[in-house]
Amino acid sequence: METTIDHTADNAQSDGKNYLNQTSGILSWIFTLDHKRIGVMYLVGVTLSLLLGGLFALLVRLQLWSPDGLLVDNSTYNQFFTLHGAVMVFLFVIPGIPGALGNFVLPLMLGAKDVAFPKINLFSFWLWSFGAIFFIVTLATGGLDTGWTFYTPYSVQSSTAVLSATMGAFILGFSSIFTGLNFIVTTHRMRPKGMGWFQMPLFIWGIYATAIIQVLATPVLGITLLMLFVEKQTGLGIFDAAQGGDPVLFQHFFWFYSHPAVYIMILPAMAVISELMATFSRKIIFGYTLVAYSSIAIALFGFLVWGHHMFTSGQSAWAGLVFSTLTFSISIPSAIKVFNWLSTMYKGSVRLDTPMWYALAFLFMFTIGGLTGMFLGSMGADVHLHDTYFVVSHFHYVMVGSIMFAFFGGVHYWWPKMFGVMYNKFSAKLACALIFIGFNTTFFPQFMLGSRGMPRRYASYLPEFTELHQVSTVGAFILGLGVAVAVIGLIWSLFAGKKAPQNPWGGSTMEWETATPPITFNFNETPVTKPIYDHSGLVYNEATGNWDRVEAPSEA
Amino acid sequence: MNLPLLSSLALAAQQVVSAPLDEGATGTFWFPPQASTLAPETDWVFYYVYWISVVFTSIIVGVMIFFLLRYRHRKGWDGEKSASHGLALEITWSVIPFLLTTVMWWKGYETFMVSNTVPDNAFTIQVKASQWTWDFVYPNGLETKELHLPPDEPVTFVMQSKDVIHSFWIPAFRVKKDIVPGRYTKTWAEATEPGIYTLFCTEYCGMDHSEMLTSVVVHASQETIDTMRAGGEQFKYGKSALGTSFEDWYEAASKDFLAKYEGKEPWEIGEMVYTGRACNACHTLDGSVLVGPSWKGAWGTERQLEGGATAVFDENYVRESIYDPSAKIVAGFPATMTTYTGLVDDQELDGLIAFFKKLAE
Ligand SMILES: [Cu+2]
Numbered sequence: 001m002e003t004t005i006d007h008t009a010d011n012a013q014s015d016g017k018n019y020l021n022q023t024s025g026i027l028s029w030i031f032t033l034d035h036k037r038i039g040v041m042y043l044v045g046v047t048l049s050l051l052l053g054g055l056f057a058l059l060v061r062l063q064l065w066s067p068d069g070l071l072v073d074n075s076t077y078n079q080f081f082t083l084h085g086a087v088m089v090f091l092f093v094i095p096g097i098p099g100a101l102g103n104f105v106l107p108l109m110l111g112a113k114d115v116a117f118p119k120i121n122l123f124s125f126w127l128w129s130f131g132a133i134f135f136i137v138t139l140a141t142g143g144l145d146t147g148w149t150f151y152t153p154y155s156v157q158s159s160t161a162v163l164s165a166t167m168g169a170f171i172l173g174f175s176s177i178f179t180g181l182n183f184i185v186t187t188h189r190m191r192p193k194g195m196g197w198f199q200m201p202l203f204i205w206g207i208y209a210t211a212i213i214q215v216l217a218t219p220v221l222g223i224t225l226l227m228l229f230v231e232k233q234t235g236l237g238i239f240d241a242a243q244g245g246d247p248v249l250f251q252h253f254f255w256f257y258s259h260p261a262v263y264i265m266i267l268p269a270m271a272v273i274s275e276l277m278a279t280f281s282r283k284i285i286f287g288y289t290l291v292a293y294s295s296i297a298i299a300l301f302g303f304l305v306w307g308h309h310m311f312t313s314g315q316s317a318w319a320g321l322v323f324s325t326l327t328f329s330i331s332i333p334s335a336i337k338v339f340n341w342l343s344t345m346y347k348g349s350v351r352l353d354t355p356m357w358y359a360l361a362f363l364f365m366f367t368i369g370g371l372t373g374m375f376l377g378s379m380g381a382d383v384h385l386h387d388t389y390f391v392v393s394h395f396h397y398v399m400v401g402s403i404m405f406a407f408f409g410g411v412h413y414w415w416p417k418m419f420g421v422m423y424n425k426f427s428a429k430l431a432c433a434l435i436f437i438g439f440n441t442t443f444f445p446q447f448m449l450g451s452r453g454m455p456r457r458y459a460s461y462l463p464e465f466t467e468l469h470q471v472s473t474v475g476a477f478i479l480g481l482g483v484a485v486a487v488i489g490l491i492w493s494l495f496a497g498k499k500a501p502q503n504p505w506g507g508s509t510m511e512w513e514t515a516t517p518p519i520t521f522n523f524n525e526t527p528v529t530k531p532i533y534d535h536s537g538l539v540y541n542e543a544t545g546n547w548d549r550v551e552a553p554s555e556a
Numbered sequence: 557m558n559l560p561l562l563s564s565l566a567l568a569a570q571q572v573v574s575a576p577l578d579e580g581a582t583g584t585f586w587f588p589p590q591a592s593t594l595a596p597e598t599d600w601v602f603y604y605v606y607w608i609s610v611v612f613t614s615i616i617v618g619v620m621i622f623f624l625l626r627y628r629h630r631k632g633w634d635g636e637k638s639a640s641h642g643l644a645l646e647i648t649w650s651v652i653p654f655l656l657t658t659v660m661w662w663k664g665y666e667t668f669m670v671s672n673t674v675p676d677n678a679f680t681i682q683v684k685a686s687q688w689t690w691d692f693v694y695p696n697g698l699e700t701k702e703l704h705l706p707p708d709e710p711v712t713f714v715m716q717s718k719d720v721i722h723s724f725w726i727p728a729f730r731v732k733k734d735i736v737p738g739r740y741t742k743t744w745a746e747a748t749e750p751g752i753y754t755l756f757c758t759e760y761c762g763m764d765h766s767e768m769l770t771s772v773v774v775h776a777s778q779e780t781i782d783t784m785r786a787g788g789e790q791f792k793y794g795k796s797a798l799g800t801s802f803e804d805w806y807e808a809a810s811k812d813f814l815a816k817y818e819g820k821e822p823w824e825i826g827e828m829v830y831t832g833r834a835c836n837a838c839h840t841l842d843g844s845v846l847v848g849p850s851w852k853g854a855w856g857t858e859r860q861l862e863g864g865a866t867a868v869f870d871e872n873y874v875r876e877s878i879y880d881p882s883a884k885i886v887a888g889f890p891a892t893m894t895t896y897t898g899l900v901d902d903q904e905l906d907g908l909i910a911f912f913k914k915l916a917e
C-alpha cells in the first residue's frame with residue numbers, strides 16, 4: 001500500500017517565505033550570498049548577453065543577404081562578427097549553464113544549504129559583471145575587429161579596442177576559475193551522508209568535470225591575454241614576427257585554453273541532458289557509470305587536442321598526426337553518451353514535456369555537430385574545410401544546436417522550481433519548434449557553402465553563393481523569433497503563470513524535495529539519499545499536477 | 557596566339573565575375589570541380605566520413621522516433637523494468653565507432669601527407685601575400701596578380717607574408733596553407749583541368765579580408781589546343797587566356813612585364829608603383845585620409861611626427877618611410893605601414909620621388 005512519507009513533506013514546508021521574498025531591495029540581491037539568487041542573477045545576465053550576441057548575429061546575416069554586403073562597409077562588418085563571437089562565447093556560452101543552472105541547482109541536488117564558499121561565489125558573479133562591462137566599453141570605444149580569437153599579429157596591429165576587450169576576457173576568466181573552484185570543493189565536501197560518487201546525479205558529474213577544466217585551463221588564457229596586452233602596449237616581440245616574435249605561438253596558447261573551453265561549454269550541456277533524459281523517460285540513465293566516467297575522460301582528453309585547430313598553420317605533420325589521433329579518441333566518449341541517452345528511453349515511460357523537446361532536439365543536433373567534427377579531425381579533409389563556413393556550421397551545431405538547446409531545456413526544466421510558476425506549455429513548445437526549424441535552416445546550408453568554397457569572416461562573397469546565404473539569413477530570423485517567443489513566454493509566466501507544484505516533472509533528484517520556490521536555506525532537514533534516478537516512489541497526482549512521493553511498492 | 561598580359565588578365569577577371577567556372581568543369585552538391593590531383597583524394601576522405609555520418613544519423617534518428625512511438629507514456633503504457641546497463645552493448649557501440657574512426661584518421665593522414673609533401677625540383681612560384689593583395693613571382697622575375705599554371709605539372713608555392721597571417725586556398729584544388737609572417741611556408745598542386753578558378757585568403761587578415769581573392773588560370777596544354785585546332789573545333793575555352801598554352805603566355809607576359817618601365821618617365825613609374833603596389837589602399841592623392849596621410853602636396857612640407865619632432869618630406873624621408881616605416885611616425889597615424897624592402901627597388905623609389913614632386917607642382 002502507498003503511504004506518504006513525512007520527511008519530504010517537511011522539506012516542502014515554507015510558510016510563505018522563500019529565497020525570493022525573504023528579503024527585498026536591490027542591495028539584498030547585489031550583496032546576497034545565496035547561491036540561488038546568484039544563479040538567478042547569472043540567468044538574467046547571460047540571457048541579456050545571449051540577446052545582445054543574437055542581435056549582432058542578425059546584423060551579420062543581414063549583411064550577407066547580398067553578395068556585395070547589404071548593410072555596412074567591411075570594417076563595420078568585421079566588428080559585427082567579432083562582437084557576435086566574443087559576446088556569445090565569453091558572456092553566454094561559457095558562463096551560461098554553470099553560472100545560472102549550476103549555481104542554482106548544484107547545492108540543491110546535494111541537499112546542501114549553499115556552495116562551499118558563498119562569498120567567493122558572489123565575487124565571481126561580480127567579476128563576471130565587471131568583465132561584461134568591459135565588453136560594453138569595448139562597444140562604445142571603437143569596437144573590436146580581430147575575431148573573438150584575437151589572432152596575432154593582426155590583433156597587435158589593429159587600432160580597435162583590443163586592450164579593453166582582452167581585459168574583459170581576462171576578468172571573465174577569473175570569474176570562471178572561481179566558479180570552478182567553488183564547484184569542485186562543493187562536490188567533494190558537501191555531499192550528504194550516503195551519497196558516494198556513484199550516487200551523484202550526472203548533472204553534478206558534468207559540472208564537476210567542467211570545473212576541473214575551468215580551474216586548469218583558464219589561467220592559460222589569462223596569461224596569453226596578458227602577454228598580448230603587453231605586446232600591444234610595449235611591442236615586446238612575443239607574437240609579432242616584425243619584432244622577432246612568433247605569431248603561431250599565440251595560436252598554441254590560445255587553443256590550449258580554447259579547445260578545453262569547448263568542453264567547458266559542452267559538458268554542462270551534456271549534464272543537463274542527462275537529467276532531462278532520466279526524468280522524462282522515468283528511468284536511470286543507461287550505463288550511468290560509463291556516462292559519468294566519459295565526462296571525466298572528455299575533460300582530460302580535451303586538454304590534448306588543441307592542435308587540431310592548426311592543421312594548416314604550418315605546424316609539423318607529426319604534431320598534426322598526434323593531435324588528429326587524440327581528437328578521434330575524444331569522439332568515442334561523446335558517441336557513447338549519445339547511445340546511452342538514447343537507450344535510456346528504451347522501455348521507459350517517455351513524456352514529451354517542453355524540456356524533453358529540447359533534449360531530443362539536442363540529441364539530433366549534437367549528433368550532427370559531433371559527426372561533422374570528424375570531417376575536421378581528419379587531416380586530409382580539414383585542409384579543404386578549415387576556415388570555411390563548414391567549420392562555422394559545425395561549431396554552431398555544437399554551441400547553439402547543442403548548448404543553447406540544453407540551456408533552454410534546463411531553464412524550462414528548473415523554471416518552476418526557481419520561480420514557483422509554470423510557463424505556458426503551448427508557447428514554450430512553439431518556441432522550441434521555431435528555434436529548431438530556424439536553427440537548421442540557418443546552419444545546414446552553411447555546410448554546403450563551406451565545402452563548396454565559401455571562406456569564413458567574409459563581408460562579401462561570390463554571386464554563386466547567394467541563394468544558400470539567403471536561405472541561411474531567413475533561418476536566422478526564424479531562430480531569432482523563436483528565442484524571443486521563448487524568453488517572452490518565460491517572463492510572462494512570472495506574472496501570469498499558474499502556481500507550480502513542488503515536483504512538476506517527477507524528478508527524482510534532491511532539488512525536487514524542497515519547497516517551490518525553495519526556502520533561503522534550501523532544506524528544513526537534510527534529505528535522505530535515495531538510489532540514484534529511482535523513480536519508483538513517485539506517483540503523479542492529477543489533482544495537483546505534482547508527483548507525490550509515496551512509499552515504494554515492495555518488490556515481490 | 558599571344559595575348560598581352562593586361563588583356564588576358566582583364567578577360568580572366570571578367571570571366572571570374574560572370575561565369576566562375578568554365579564549361580566542362582562543374583561542381584557537385586558538396587564540392588566545386590576537381591581540378592587537381594589532390595582533389596579526388598580529399599573528396600574520398602570527405603565521402604567516407606560523410607556516408608558514415610549519414611548512416612549514423614539515420615540510425616540515431618530512426619531509433620529515437622521508434623522509441624518515441626513505442627514508449628511514449630499513454631494509457632496502458634507506463635514503462636517497464638529493463639536493464640540499467642549492458643556491457644556487451646556498450647562495448648559494441650564503443651568498438652564499432654573506434655574502428656570506423658581509425659580508418660578516417662589514417663586516410664586523413666595519408667591525404668594530408670600528399671598535400672604536405674612538396675615535390676623536389678618542381679616549377680616554383682613565389683606567393684607574396686599582403687593586406688589585401690596577392691603577388692605571384694615566377695622564376696624569371698615576372699610578377700602577376702593572377703596565378704597562371706601549366707596543366708599536369710606539379711608546381712610548388714613558396715609563400716611569405718608581408719604583414720599578418722593570411723591563408724592560401726584554392727577550393728577547386730583542395731589546397732590550403734597558412735602564410736605566416738617571418739617565415740616561409742610551402743605547398744604545392746598539380747592542376748588537372750584547364751579552367752579559371754578562384755583563390756581565396758582564408759585567414760582573417762583585417763579590413764578587406766573578403767576582397768583578398770584572385771583568379772587562378774590553368775592553361776590548356778599546347779597539344780590540346782593543337783588537336784582542337786586541327787579538328788576544326790571551336791576552342792573549348794573560348795577567347796580566354798586558356799586558349800594560350802602556359803608556355804606561350806609565360807613568354808609573352810614576361811616580355812611585357814620586364815619591359816614595363818621602358819620609355820616611361822620616372823614619375824610615370826612612380827604612379828605605376830602607387831597603384832601596382834597598392835599604396836592607394838592607404839594613401840590618397842586628393843587630400844582625403846584613409847589609413848595613412850594623403851600625398852597631396854606633401855613634397856617639401858614639414859611633417860609633424862609622433863613625439864613632437866618634425867621632419868621635412870624629402871628624398872631621405874621618403875626612402876626611410878618606405879624601407880623603415882616605423883622609424884618616423886606621422887603624428888596622429890597608427891604605425892601600420894610595413895616595410896617595402898625587397899618589394900620596391902631603386903628605379904621604383906626614384907619613380908616615387910619624381911611622382912611626389914609632380915604631385916606638389
Ligand atoms: Cu578544438
Ligand SMILES: [Cu+2]
Nearest residue numbers: 757759761765
Ligand atoms: Cu585574409
